[in-house]
Amino acid sequence: VSGPFVWNLRVYWEDTDAGGVVYYANYLKFLERCRSEWLRHLGIDQARLASQDRLQFAVVDVHLRYHKPAVYDDLLAVTARVVESRGASIRFEQQIRRGTADGEVLVTAEVRAASIDSVSLRPRPLPAALAGLLAS
Amino acid sequence: VSGPFVWNLRVYWEDTDAGGVVYYANYLKFLERCRSEWLRHLGIDQARLASQDRLQFAVVDVHLRYHKPAVYDDLLAVTARVVESRGASIRFEQQIRRGTADGEVLVTAEVRAASIDSVSLRPRPLPAALAGLLAS
Amino acid sequence: VSGPFVWNLRVYWEDTDAGGVVYYANYLKFLERCRSEWLRHLGIDQARLASQDRLQFAVVDVHLRYHKPAVYDDLLAVTARVVESRGASIRFEQQIRRGTADGEVLVTAEVRAASIDSVSLRPRPLPAALAGLLAS
Amino acid sequence: VSGPFVWNLRVYWEDTDAGGVVYYANYLKFLERCRSEWLRHLGIDQARLASQDRLQFAVVDVHLRYHKPAVYDDLLAVTARVVESRGASIRFEQQIRRGTADGEVLVTAEVRAASIDSVSLRPRPLPAALAGLLAS
Numbered sequence: 001v002s003g004p005f006v007w008n009l010r011v012y013w014e015d016t017d018a019g020g021v022v023y024y025a026n027y028l029k030f031l032e033r034c035r036s037e038w039l040r041h042l043g044i045d046q047a048r049l050a051s052q053d054r055l056q057f058a059v060v061d062v063h064l065r066y067h068k069p070a071v072y073d074d075l076l077a078v079t080a081r082v083v084e085s086r087g088a089s090i091r092f093e094q095q096i097r098r099g100t101a102d103g104e105v106l107v108t109a110e111v112r113a114a115s116i117d118s119v120s121l122r123p124r125p126l127p128a129a130l131a132g133l134l135a136s
Numbered sequence: 137v138s139g140p141f142v143w144n145l146r147v148y149w150e151d152t153d154a155g156g157v158v159y160y161a162n163y164l165k166f167l168e169r170c171r172s173e174w175l176r177h178l179g180i181d182q183a184r185l186a187s188q189d190r191l192q193f194a195v196v197d198v199h200l201r202y203h204k205p206a207v208y209d210d211l212l213a214v215t216a217r218v219v220e221s222r223g224a225s226i227r228f229e230q231q232i233r234r235g236t237a238d239g240e241v242l243v244t245a246e247v248r249a250a251s252i253d254s255v256s257l258r259p260r261p262l263p264a265a266l267a268g269l270l271a272s
Numbered sequence: 273v274s275g276p277f278v279w280n281l282r283v284y285w286e287d288t289d290a291g292g293v294v295y296y297a298n299y300l301k302f303l304e305r306c307r308s309e310w311l312r313h314l315g316i317d318q319a320r321l322a323s324q325d326r327l328q329f330a331v332v333d334v335h336l337r338y339h340k341p342a343v344y345d346d347l348l349a350v351t352a353r354v355v356e357s358r359g360a361s362i363r364f365e366q367q368i369r370r371g372t373a374d375g376e377v378l379v380t381a382e383v384r385a386a387s388i389d390s391v392s393l394r395p396r397p398l399p400a401a402l403a404g405l406l407a408s
Numbered sequence: 409v410s411g412p413f414v415w416n417l418r419v420y421w422e423d424t425d426a427g428g429v430v431y432y433a434n435y436l437k438f439l440e441r442c443r444s445e446w447l448r449h450l451g452i453d454q455a456r457l458a459s460q461d462r463l464q465f466a467v468v469d470v471h472l473r474y475h476k477p478a479v480y481d482d483l484l485a486v487t488a489r490v491v492e493s494r495g496a497s498i499r500f501e502q503q504i505r506r507g508t509a510d511g512e513v514l515v516t517a518e519v520r521a522a523s524i525d526s527v528s529l530r531p532r533p534l535p536a537a538l539a540g541l542l543a544s
Contacts, residue, residue, distance in 0.1 A: 018288035152426035
């Protein structure tokens with residue numbers, strides 16, 4: 001059984017705030033970098049998906065729990081796994097951990113995204129081939 | 137009966153992404169600006185609170201629902217009201233609407249913050265005077 | 273003789289970094305907010321300019337001098353004046369001061385922008401009416 | 409003769425704006441990531457430098473030229489080399505190129521940083537050992 005997809009990243013000065021920790025909105029950037037790299041890993045080219053297939057993803061619901069702060073220079077492991085995918089809706093469970101994918105849990109998140117038409121911005125069911133890839 | 141606190145702001149180029157809408161993490165900035173201005177409105181000086189009383193607020197839980205996107209140049213109304221405050225915990229309900237406080241709802245959020253010690257970063261119950269102000 | 277255009281703004285937590293001051297890239301956001309509000313003040317609607325006239329502005333050169341840092345909760349005055357406008361090129365001188373437009377100088381900047389075609393992204397001379405407004 | 413230090417990074421959705429390109433302030437983040445990684449590469453731990461030696465770096469002057477825009481999903485190569493270091497002042501020349509370190513030049517920058525005391529925020533000459541490392 002394979003585990004979740006893992007993406008490592010570094011905390012830079014740009015990510016911090018005057019509290020000396022990562023600014024609370026910036027964890028959403030980290031979570032998205034992981035989802036983007038996971039799509040790339042699956043061979044899904046988001047830029048081409050938008051321009052050729054007029055399909056893109058829009059986050060519609062996020063639940064974030066901040067357990068411990070990340071600080072400057074931390075190396076983080078961000079994970080993503082799909083827990084449900086049906087119609088135009090995909091639900092992810094994600095974690096941000098210190099160091100490695102079994103490190104201390106800093107942030108947990110549930111993210112629901114919708115596949116939408118790039119022009120009308122309305123929900124459009126995932127093509128079957130894409131849905132299959134995401135479910136694998 | 138008074139309504140929630142309302143803070144107006146403008147969407148600038150910096151807030152947008154290549155989808156032509158406000159980037160999903162940036163709504164957390166808007167929500168915080170409103171909470172900060174609400175504290176200022178109540179006469180609470182966060183900078184002095186941190187330096188003199190070693191007290192600051194840390195968001196521990198956020199649930200965001202993205203209903204409609206804001207776009208460049210939109211004037212937004214962000215609202216905040218406290219729905220619960222006990223011990224070191226404060227819960228807010230917030231909305232981001234287009235135009236005015238009765239405009240179209242773009243984002244709704246539930247935000248739980250903890251009052252923490254600025255040095256130890258551990259939860260510390262709100263002083264009674266402060267709790268009284270927030271509950272008013 | 274009129275002075276430069278002035279735009280006031282507040283430093284929020286989102287603008288700061290772990291050094292306890294405004295993050296160095298964020299002053300570029302403040303400078304742009306002032307330029308955007310100045311265009312609005314002149315009656316120029318950038319969104320409509322882009323969609324109807326296919327004209328937008330792109331910054332091509334920035335020289336920033338950081339004299340003193342802004343900190344959390346500072347109220348800032350950002351100024352902008354056009355020092356040259358010809359063809360597709362506009363040069364601004366801008367300042368960021370603490371408090372008011374005669375407050376302590378924190379950042380000075382020279383910014384050169386080009387008016388470009390929204391589709392081809394190539395320079396396109398400013399329409400005469402627009403150039404007249406900017407020079408006024 | 410060694411070339412400049414090179415750091416590769418990916419353009420994510422968070423970096424873009426509604427013009428479909430990287431937002432102009434965000435290149436300053438990319439430039440700083442490269443300088444930070446270069447210090448790490450030299451064995452200089454900025455976090456420890458600040459806490460133990462009360463020494464940190466503050467950018468005092470930046471000149472940026474925007475030649476071509478980076479877009480979503482671009483892989484970028486950011487370079488940095490020190491062109492002068494004396495007293496408390498270090499001058500960098502940096503470039504951001506598409507793809508690899510000999511790719512198309514998107515942004516060029518001259519950055520002057522000062523080594524400052526973490527507490528007083530006043531300039532303090534670089535310790536000789538550090539200056540030697542940077543000049544190597």
